Amino acid sequence: MRAITIGLLMAVGLAQNLPAWAQSDQDFFKGKSIRFVLGAAPGQEYDLWARLMARHLPRHIPGNPGFVVENMPGAGFITATNWLYNRAARDGTVWGMANHNVADQALSKMPNVLYDPIKFNWIGTPEYTNRGCFAMTTARAKTAKDLFQTEMIVGGTGAGSPVTQTPRLIANLLGMKMKLVEGYSKPQDAILAMERGELEGVCQTIQSFRQARPGWFESGKAYVVFITERERVADIDAPSIFEFTSTDEQRDIISYYNSSAELGRPIMLPPDVPPNRVKMLRDAFMETMKDPEFLHDAKQLNYTVTPRSGETLASIIEGTMKTPAHLIEKTAKLTGAP
Numbered sequence: 001m002r003a004i005t006i007g008l009l010m011a012v013g014l015a016q017n018l019p020a021w022a023q024s025d026q027d028f029f030k031g032k033s034i035r036f037v038l039g040a041a042p043g044q045e046y047d048l049w050a051r052l053m054a055r056h057l058p059r060h061i062p063g064n065p066g067f068v069v070e071n072m073p074g075a076g077f078i079t080a081t082n083w084l085y086n087r088a089a090r091d092g093t094v095w096g097m098a099n100h101n102v103a104d105q106a107l108s109k110m111p112n113v114l115y116d117p118i119k120f121n122w123i124g125t126p127e128y129t130n131r132g133c134f135a136m137t138t139a140r141a142k143t144a145k146d147l148f149q150t151e152m153i154v155g156g157t158g159a160g161s162p163v164t165q166t167p168r169l170i171a172n173l174l175g176m177k178m179k180l181v182e183g184y185s186k187p188q189d190a191i192l193a194m195e196r197g198e199l200e201g202v203c204q205t206i207q208s209f210r211q212a213r214p215g216w217f218e219s220g221k222a223y224v225v226f227i228t229e230r231e232r233v234a235d236i237d238a239p240s241i242f243e244f245t246s247t248d249e250q251r252d253i254i255s256y257y258n259s260s261a262e263l264g265r266p267i268m269l270p271p272d273v274p275p276n277r278v279k280m281l282r283d284a285f286m287e288t289m290k291d292p293e294f295l296h297d298a299k300q301l302n303y304t305v306t307p308r309s310g311e312t313l314a315s316i317i318e319g320t321m322k323t324p325a326h327l328i329e330k331t332a333k334l335t336g337a338p
Contacts, residue, residue, distance in 0.1 A: 025280050028092070029063030036069045037084055038097040039077030045208070047071060048301065049126055049265050050097055056294040060284040065093075076160070078105060078112055085115035090272040092281055095123065100263040103320040107328055118321055119271040121278045122313040124285045125264030126298075127207065128306040132227040132238065133166060133178075134209055135201035136194050137220055144226040144239050147176035152225075154201045155190030156182040162261075163187050165335035166203035166228065169257055172334040174244055188212050194222075201225065205261065206236065211302050228258045253331050259320045264306075266313050282310040 036054055040046035047069070054067035072080035077099035084096035099105075103117045133154065135141065141150040156164035167178040181199060184190040191212050193199040202209070206224065209216075216222040224238035230251075232240050245251050267285070269278060288294055289307040298305050 025274075025277050026062045028277070029061055029065040031065075032063065032093055033066040033068050034061075034092075035088075035094045036067050036097070037072050037080050037088070037094065038069070039073055039075075039080035039099060040071065040097075041073045042071050046097055046099075046265055049303070052294070052297055052301065052303070053126060053267075053288065055297070056291055057284065057288050060287040060291070061281065062284075075112055076101070076105070078110070081105075082112070082114045084268070084270050085120065088270045090270050092269060092273050092277045094270060096120075096268050096270075098263075098266045098268060100129075100260040100266060102263070102266060103317050104260055107321065107323060108332065117317045118314075120317075121269040121271065121273050122310040122317065123267040123269060123278075123282055124289070124310045125266050125308050125313060126289060126305055127264045127303065128308050129205040129207055129261050129264050130227055130229060130233055130236065131162065131166065131203070131205050131258060131261040132236075133170070133201055133203040133225045134206075134222050135225050136222050138197075139200035141177075141200075141225070144176075144241070144244065147178065147225070149177070151177040151179050152200050153179045153181060154203060155184045155187075155193055155199045156180045157184050157186060157190065158182065159336055163190065163202065163204050165257075169254070169331070169335045170241065173250055173253060174241075176244070207304055214302065228254060228261065230255065230258075249327075252327055253334065256320065256323050256327055257331055257335070259316060262308075262316050263313060264308060268310075268313075278310075285310070 036050055038046055038050050050069050054069050057067055058064045072083060080096060081098050081102060084094065088094040105113050106115065106117050135152060139152055141147050141152045154167045158164055164180065164182065167180050170176050171178045184193065187202060187204045187208060190199060190202040194202060217224065224236055226239050226241045227233055227236060228241050230240060230242050241254060242251060286307065286309060289305060295305060
């Protein structure tokens with residue numbers, strides 16, 4: 001009996017000294033708060049998405065932890081992403097939301113990038129974005145094919161922005177006639193210029209365009225010229241830009257360029273979080289994406305929930321990071337990236 005008692009005491013002592021990650025994942029988050037860090041300023045779409053999810057995620061995580069959204073803007077999300085990779089707690093109590101260019105920033109070897117995208121634990125994205133170019137129905141070019149003969153005037157929001165990079169890439173790579181007019185501070189300004197007749201079109205995500213001008217496609221005021229995905233999208237009446245490519249290199253360059261849009265608004269944990277806890281949080285995220293209350297609140301914001309899992313994001317990241325150096329360099333030249 002004495003030996004059994006001593007054994008039990010030793011077991012209790014060992015349990016008390018186990019690291020936090022060895023505790024039951026079902027109990028770990030009880031009474032805790034999760035820091036949700038993102039590189040966007042308050043009021044931006046990334047911020048609004050984060051705050052929407054922070055209201056609903058706790059119901060699906062065992063222990064029902066609270067969520068505190070922290071804005072850490074700077075260097076196009078790089079400040080927050082570096083902090084998450086190098087300084088954040090590695091136990092699941094700190095989440096982050098990266099810019100969809102998180103892999104491109106690392107591949108381009110920017111001197112202020114201090115992270116390896118592959119080593120993050122990707123949780124998922126609430127929104128998978130479809131990138132494309134859109135035009136007023138009064139534009140001279142009526143179809144994507146027309147752009148090989150007829151010029152379209154589109155707005156840009158500066159070097160490094162997909163609003164500027166997309167028409168540059170398509171014009172330089174495929175020879176479509178897209179005249180870029182810079183000087184707009186944000187896509188909404190370019191859309192307003194379209195209404196005024198200053199521009200004929202703009203290139204951005206379809207979701208953002210629809211949110212800025214609901215009903216324009218349905219009423220026939222504007223149309224989707226093309227999308228940048230490889231396959232056509234069921235609910236979008238527009239061709240894929242891949243239908244106008246003629247070489248493998250052209251297709252590889254567009255695939256690489258478009259990989260950032262496929263990440264949506266990617267959410268991740270730092271490296272080294274225990275795998276079982278990562279799985280639990282990934283499952284909780286996907287359950288939240290099906291939550292009727294969450295979907296109701298997203299609809300109120302005019303957001304379309306098109307989630308992708310953490311496993312899918314990790315696969316996209318790994319594929320992107322294998323892009324050959326010559327394709328990265330050529331894409332940068334074609335888009336005019338800094």
